Amino acid sequence: MAKHPQLNLRHLEAIVTAGRLGSISSASEAIHLSQPALTQAIGRVEAQLGHLLFDRQPSGVTSTEAGRLLTARIERALAYVARGGQAVRRGARLPPLPHIERRITAGQLRALISVDQAGSFALASRRAGLSEPALHRACRDLEQLLSVPLLVRQGRTVQPTAAAVILLRFARLAQAEMEAGFDELEALRSEGAGRVTVGTMPLARAILLPQALARFARAYPMASVNVVEGPYVELLARLREGEMDLLIGAMRNPPPVKDIAQEPLFIDDPVIVGRAGHPLLAEPGFPFSRLLDFPWVIPATGAPVRYRWEEMFKDHGLEPPRLRIECGSVLVVRGLMLEDDWLTLMSRDQFLFERRAGLLKEIAGAGPSLRRQIGLTVRDDWRPTQLQTAFVDNFRTVCVEWTSGKAMDSEPFRYA
Template identity: 55%
Template sequence: MKDIFQLNLRHLDALLVTGRSGSMSAAAREVNLSQPALAQAIAKMERVLGERLFDRLPDGAAPTAAGKVMMVRVNRALRYLVHGGRLVRRSARLAPLPHIERRVTMVQLRALIAVEGNSSYVQASELTGLSQPAVHRAVRELQDILGMDLFVRVGRIVRPTDVASRFVRFARLMLAELRAGVEEIGAMSTGEAGRVIVGILPSARAIFFSELLARFTTAHVSAAVKVVEAPYRELLTSLRQGDIDLIIGARRNPSPHREVVQEELYDDDPVVVGRTGHPLQGKTQLELPDLLAYPWVISAPGIPLRTKWEQIFLSRGVEPPRLRIECGSVLVTRGLLLQGDWLALISRDQFLFEHRAGTLTEIGDLGKELRRGIALTRRRDWMPTPLQADFVRRTHALARERREGVV
């Protein structure tokens, strides 16, 4: 993967202007560079990207196929940067900053993101390879450009201000667009280059997601899939700032944020599970006293399945039993079920192998009140690469097969 931090923001702006005007000389005047300097800037970008971006013509310059792809991504990237700068300036009641893309540098943004993510100039230096004085200088320069403080020191750590966190999100979105452009250009020459980053929740980790990965990697032998497992709030934050491409897991109702879209995949019916030989095994119908008589292991509050579990009792006019263990890990939950007469709500897929091995069993099905939707969540303004778009298409195709009983 090419290092996008080798790209120069001012040069990217120049690329965009050149493509729109079709003229090196006109673009040079607009971005305030000499024509030789502009030609050198574009040549450097072509070396970094490994592709020719413009065909030089007697009467101007015409973007190549790679150039057109990069123009689209650069346009989206710079829009994120401009929008982020506008928002933070407005929050401080400062006048808009014209052409922020020609004022800030990649070094400044890289330093900002590293310090914000690690709360430390020392760790930011180690992460970026920049010296500590260079990191301090880059952050200070960016503060001067934006006209506001970005960090406050608390003991040995530095904490980002709200302004810094808000601006970092748009800087990350900008970088995500540039990475997408680099991947698309790479795919034009290699045919299969690229990566999909998927946030996955326990409700979709088992059979469905494994089958999806197998199919996708068979179809795209050179592509990479990075799977990120984390609590939902962390995944949502990563999605909104472009660090992951999509989330697959239980649908949230209402939608967690106006910036994201949830696309329905299939319905999942969790069931009551216990060890083989549990006292409730074989009972034809579970009654309320049965549900209250044994200890439960359930995920923490705020998780859709926890809410549905609580509703089982509240709808029958009783308080949910006190939980001795709250656990969102399916692996830990399955292990605990084997140690005693515990009960849990688990999707059938998630204990399939233990069921086949005869160690765990379905105690009972409490009906449609536990049904939950599994969804693919993405940013509303996300523009996937062709590879990412195919991953989404295959996700929906597999979900359709599951709904129709094909798999």
């Protein structure tokens, strides 16, 4: 079920039960597995992981540090599998299945995830290295277990049903828990080893994230950080499915979903930006209505900055001008403004280098109504590894230093 060892869910449950009861014989009775089979299962997992999970004594077994770390992740992963399976049953108005996490197999979940990602059994077969009949059988068995259809054909593709979408989310969260567990075991071998996956929006990746990444890389040379860029909706979906650990950028108020937690780090004040030599720079104290005389480039409807841009004009009793170009790419916007007298809204940090190079200038402040909170967004039940916690602490420190130490390049602008 994970990118590392592909462990059997039944074997994982055996590890949790043995650790909780402190006895192989008691665990075998609890999960209805023979003692030799249970002993063999635990030994197989230890061999796959390269870690002893239990200290064996005549009186029973006690978990090693590796065992304690992995057990905590297994419990969370199995809970996600159970929640996903029962949610699918509940959505179909079917009664819950007792111990559903014991009935669903890791192979079935891997097959469903593979087909969902590939969009067809043929492509999933090539990518996963499994035969098409094996994938078909695993998905069909899972459908029969849950008594709910999970995949439907649409032309040449295979698409997940609404029930499958629910199950896939919890399956991926279970996968993320096991990946975190494997990282924690790796850190026992090599201090500071592990991975962090960060989603980022434009403001954070301009200045703050590069500083945090550089500092973190120096402090944790064995760590790996994956930075994912994209629109908020896409990043949020990946965060909620466990594909990312945290999201950095402008916060949403109220939060769009209930299963996330947001931590504000600082307030950002967007400003009106144009090229060096823009006509408005020669008109100190110009009236706000002059902003209607120039073309604007702003993200499309739905983006927070678009809403704030529209509110900025409405606060002055004006209708926002017609947008000839809608664009959320900072790189494209910067390039466009260098070509003509375009205006846009940006954080001062987003065009810091162009400002220092004398290419772009702050035309005017945008007003207090456009202020936005920048912060961290995580899943509300996220349990970070030590490395992930260190990354978050590092980013907090960078934010504090940046906001307390940076100097503003211009005096506050007041409209005539």
